[in-house]
Amino acid sequence: MAATSTPSSLTSKLRVHALDGAVVGAAYLGTTPVFALAEGVLAFAGEEPLRVEAHKGVLLSLAADARSILTGGDDGRVVRTRGDGSTEVVFEQKGRWIDQVALGADAVAFSVGKTAHFKPAKGETKTLDVASSVGGLAFAYKGTRLAVAHYGGVTLWFPNAQAKPELLEWKGSHRGVAFSPDMRFVVTTMQEPALHGWRLADGGHMRMSGYPARVKSMAFTAGGKFLVTSGSNEAILWPFASKEGPMGKQPTMLAPRDVRVSCVAAHPKDEVIAVGFEDGMVMMVRISDGAEILVRAPDASPVAAMAWRADGGALCIGTEGGKAGVLVL
Amino acid sequence: MDGRAKPGHDALNDWRAPEEIETMAEAVSEKIPVTVLTGYLGAGKTTLLNRILSEPHGKKFAVVVNEFGEIGIDNDLVVGADEEVFEMNNGCICCTVRGDLIRIIDGLLKRKDGFDGIIVETTGLADPAPVAQTFFVDETVGAKTALDAVVTVADAKWLKDRLKDAPEAKNQIAFADVILLNKTDLVSEEELKDVELRIRAINPFARIHRTQRSDIAIDKVLGQGAFDLDRITAIDPDFLEGGHKHFHDEDMRSVSFTSDLPLDPDKFFPWIQELTQREGPNILRSKGILAFKNDPERFVFQGVHMILDGDHQRPWKDGEPKTSRIVFIGRQLNVPELEKGFRACVA
Numbered sequence: 001m002a003a004t005s006t007p008s009s010l011t012s013k014l015r016v017h018a019l020d021g022a023v024v025g026a027a028y029l030g031t032t033p034v035f036a037l038a039e040g041v042l043a044f045a046g047e048e049p050l051r052v053e054a055h056k057g058v059l060l061s062l063a064a065d066a067r068s069i070l071t072g073g074d075d076g077r078v079v080r081t082r083g084d085g086s087t088e089v090v091f092e093q094k095g096r097w098i099d100q101v102a103l104g105a106d107a108v109a110f111s112v113g114k115t116a117h118f119k120p121a122k123g124e125t126k127t128l129d130v131a132s133s134v135g136g137l138a139f140a141y142k143g144t145r146l147a148v149a150h151y152g153g154v155t156l157w158f159p160n161a162q163a164k165p166e167l168l169e170w171k172g173s174h175r176g177v178a179f180s181p182d183m184r185f186v187v188t189t190m191q192e193p194a195l196h197g198w199r200l201a202d203g204g205h206m207r208m209s210g211y212p213a214r215v216k217s218m219a220f221t222a223g224g225k226f227l228v229t230s231g232s233n234e235a236i237l238w239p240f241a242s243k244e245g246p247m248g249k250q251p252t253m254l255a256p257r258d259v260r261v262s263c264v265a266a267h268p269k270d271e272v273i274a275v276g277f278e279d280g281m282v283m284m285v286r287i288s289d290g291a292e293i294l295v296r297a298p299d300a301s302p303v304a305a306m307a308w309r310a311d312g313g314a315l316c317i318g319t320e321g322g323k324a325g326v327l328v329l
Numbered sequence: 330m331d332g333r334a335k336p337g338h339d340a341l342n343d344w345r346a347p348e349e350i351e352t353m354a355e356a357v358s359e360k361i362p363v364t365v366l367t368g369y370l371g372a373g374k375t376t377l378l379n380r381i382l383s384e385p386h387g388k389k390f391a392v393v394v395n396e397f398g399e400i401g402i403d404n405d406l407v408v409g410a411d412e413e414v415f416e417m418n419n420g421c422i423c424c425t426v427r428g429d430l431i432r433i434i435d436g437l438l439k440r441k442d443g444f445d446g447i448i449v450e451t452t453g454l455a456d457p458a459p460v461a462q463t464f465f466v467d468e469t470v471g472a473k474t475a476l477d478a479v480v481t482v483a484d485a486k487w488l489k490d491r492l493k494d495a496p497e498a499k500n501q502i503a504f505a506d507v508i509l510l511n512k513t514d515l516v517s518e519e520e521l522k523d524v525e526l527r528i529r530a531i532n533p534f535a536r537i538h539r540t541q542r543s544d545i546a547i548d549k550v551l552g553q554g555a556f557d558l559d560r561i562t563a564i565d566p567d568f569l570e571g572g573h574k575h576f577h578d579e580d581m582r583s584v585s586f587t588s589d590l591p592l593d594p595d596k597f598f599p600w601i602q603e604l605t606q607r608e609g610p611n612i613l614r615s616k617g618i619l620a621f622k623n624d625p626e627r628f629v630f631q632g633v634h635m636i637l638d639g640d641h642q643r644p645w646k647d648g649e650p651k652t653s654r655i656v657f658i659g660r661q662l663n664v665p666e667l668e669k670g671f672r673a674c675v676a
Contacts, residue, residue: 021441038439058439074436095409097436113411132413133429151415151428172418173428191428191467192418213468 009294010284014317014325017045023318025071026305027064029083033307033316033326036062040073042081045316045326054079054087061110063103066310070108072098078110090119100134104143107159111137116148118159126159136177136188149177149188154198156186168198170205176216181224185245189215193231195238199245206247208238212260219266221273226252226287228273230261235275235285254285255292265306265315274315276303282317282325296325360475361438363447364551365460367501368482369491370453373511377482377543377550378450379403384547388445391437393430395452406444408433412452414459417466423610423634424466425459431467438473446551447474454497457481457504458613458634464556465636478553481505481535482543486515488524492531499581502528503613503658505535506555513539532658533583534616558640561618561629584664585656586671591622592653593676600670601630601637609635611662617655620645622676 017035025036032046040055055073063070069081070090078091078098091098093112100111107120111134119125132151139146148155153169154177173191180187185206187197193214197206215231226237227246234256238246255261255275263276271287274295282296282303296303301321308315317325368374382390382404391406415428430449437447449460457479464476481501484491488510491498502508508528513521525537536553538545554560597619605612615632630639645651655671 022439024439039441058436060436060439097408097433099432132415133411133432151413171416173415190418191415191426191431194418 008292010327011294011297014296014327017043017049017324017326019043019318019322019324021322022320023304023322023324024059025062025064026307026316026318026324027062027069028066028307028309028314028316029064029069029081030066031309031314032083033309033314033324034064034069034081035316035318035324036069036071036305037322040075042069042071043324044085045324050085052081052085052087054081060097060099061101063101064307065103068103070101070103070110072101072110074098076112078108080108091117091125100137102137102139102146104139104146107139107143109137109139109146111148114150116146116157118146118157120160128155128157128159128165130155132173135173135175138177138179140179140183141181147177147179147186149174154186154188168203170196170198172196176218178218178220178227180227180240181220184243185240187218187227189218189229195227195229197245204244204247206245208246208251211236217261217263219264219273221266221271221287222269223271225271228264228266230264233257233260235261235264235273237273237287252287254287254290255283257281259298262302263304263306265308267312268308268310269312272312274306274308274317276306276317278302280319280321280323282306284315295327299323360473361444361447362477362552363449363464363474364477364553365457365479366448366450366482367455367457367479367505368453368509369484369487369495369498369501371487372453372482372484373509373540373543374450374453374482375402377480377509377511377545378448380543380545381448381547381550386547389443391444391447393433393447393449395450395455406437408437410449412455414456423458424462424636426463426466427459430460430463431470434470434474438469446477456497456500458500461504461633462636465633465638476556477551478506478555479504480507480509480550482509482511483524483528485510485513485521485524485539489527492527499531500613502535503531503581505532506553507550508532508535508537509540509543509545509550510537511540511543514541531581531583532614533585533656556631556638558629558631558638558642561616561631561642580660581658582660582662583656583658584662584667585654586668587655588653588671588675589650590675591620591624591651592674594621594624594628596676597621597674600674604667604670605632605635605637608659608662612657612659614658615656617653618642619653619655620651 021037021039024038035043040059042052044050055075057075061072074097076093076096080088096112102109116128130150136149146157151173156166174188176189193211194209211231213231215229217230225241229236234253237252259277259279262278265274276282279298280301281298284293301319304320305318314328392404393410411429413428417424617630619628626641629642
């Protein structure tokens with residue numbers, strides 16, 4: 001932790017937007033920041049503000065790449081929204097909730113209860129039933145392999161191959177799931193205040209615990225050197241640079257406060273993270289020396305979502321209280 | 330923080346400081362009340378649910394029903410659940426939660442139009458404990474909703490048989506805060522009294538209401554505050570005569586003790602925590618009103634298996650006997666050991 005007395009501030013540069021609902025997700029479509037609202041709306045906060053009603057109900061899940069945002073709702077629909085505001089219903093099952101979505105290179109994935117669906121751009125949709133309701137979905141970077149988190153572990157599924165899905169077991173309920181950028185590790189956030197990881201080469205387990213609260217937000221930093229997470233009164237960074245991953249190592253702790261971290265976002269190019277807190281404060285932190293810059297002052301509503309523009313030149317922030325901010329560096 | 334698991338159970342250390350009472354009371358009032366509706370197959374759960382929903386109370390409810398259960402529920406907001414019971418990976422076997430319910434409540438809480446309460450209907454074969462524990466174990470769910478009461482509908486004619494052959498039915502009676510003894514038109518007054526005694530043998534603190542076709546005033550089912558420490562007023566004195574009395578129904582029983590001598594908190598807290606940690610799987614519910622030495626206030630607590638919640642409630646009134654009372658409902662309770670442990674807490 002660097003000896004910073006008064007952190008420098010960029011709060012005056014933060015462009016503020018008032019939204020009319022709780023933010024549940026954020027993403028950049030090209031250079032346009034987009035906020036997903038709980039009530040099913042995507043609010044485009046570019047030069048010409050735009051409201052897209054993606055769902056007739058609650059927006060439950062979101063995944064994004066540079067060209068489109070994929071959302072799932074309690075209206076039973078999976079919707080793909082593009083930069084021009086056009087929408088396409090990818091899937092619909094009336095009366096069910098779409099709990100999880102994921103975007104791959106040439107495919108989308110989503111879950112309805114215990115069933116994971118894989119829908120390629122060309123070809124037939126495939127489904128896989130797992131042990132419990134799906135807690136999380138993540139594509140491996142090439143998009144041929146899908147990690148499905150559930151009670152009791154993670155199932156690795158190759159929808160286009162004949163191979164039997166591979167089960168990575170660990171007791172407990174697994175919710176979020178992510179592959180490390182180098183594809184050597186799979187990590188889950190659990191119902192308990194802990195993470196669990198597997199080394200794919202040999203199935204080695206990694207237990208990452210000690211959090212005071214459930215981890216709801218995690219991201220690998222540029223190059224995959226660290227996994228940064230929420231769940232404590234500081235950002236927790238587990239070292240993933242070595243072959244063993246974080247086993248037997250202490251995490252780095254940055255931006256300590258007396259308020260819990262609710263959301264984290266890793267800069268796409270530099271070893272910098274954005275750390276959002278339960279009181280609405282956001283700080284930008286340089287991993288190498290822990291230097292902090294204040295981005296958003298606290299206002300009592302938790303930071304719910306953050307996203308970096310693909311070039312790392314801008315950061316968008318949304319809160320549970322329906323406030324949004326965009327920082328262009 | 331390190332890379333090794335630290336088995337812990339935060340809820341066990343959830344005793345709150347007295348100065349937090351006021352903020353807690355405020356927090357409770359803002360939370361959405363949740364009513365859990367249980368009962369063996371065919372007892373009349375769905376009839377009760379539809380009665381609650383069709384009364385002209387002007388309230389909006391979100392209803393969570395079993396995916397494959399009975400249909401025909403007359404409400405705008407009905408969500409199907411899978412009844413997924415998850416063990417928490419924290420070393421205590423009895424600490425189970427309903428994973429699907431956590432997911433559903435997360436989703437419901439995002440609705441802009443909101444609602445006044447949540448009613449969770451379980452299947453006839455469900456154990457109420459994981460549903461109840463969900464509201465204490467999951468932080469997000471516990472922050473925005475509060476368990477109001479477990480309401481069990483029992484068939485007056487068949488309950489006696491079910492208590493013999495169905496452990497689920499016994500759990501549902503043992504766990505209940507409110508019991509509707511339904512279909513009373515199908516049995517005689519004598520049979521009713523007998524079945525009520527059997528219920529009392531298992532559960533001394535539930536409120537029992539006799540009903541036909543689940544016909545009951547809504548305020549006897551909703552807004553009970555059964556898990557609200559501020560509303561623990563009494564533990565039925567009928568069952569507390571003579572300092573110690575217990576009732577038993579083969580394996581499931583309730584046991585209660587009283588003490589007119591003040592207790593020592595430094596003895597009581599370690600005892601109750603160790604006891605519920607060790608015997609948690611067997612102790613379904615616990616409740617107590619306690620008088621500590623040199624303490625002008627009543628201390629109240631309630632527990633579900635290993636999860637305990639306790640607080641100072643109010644000053645003892647003038648002339649009110651400072652009697653400590655404690656009740657356990659559970660299986661295979663070692664009564665002499667429990668009594669010895671309780672007596673050893675005297676200051």
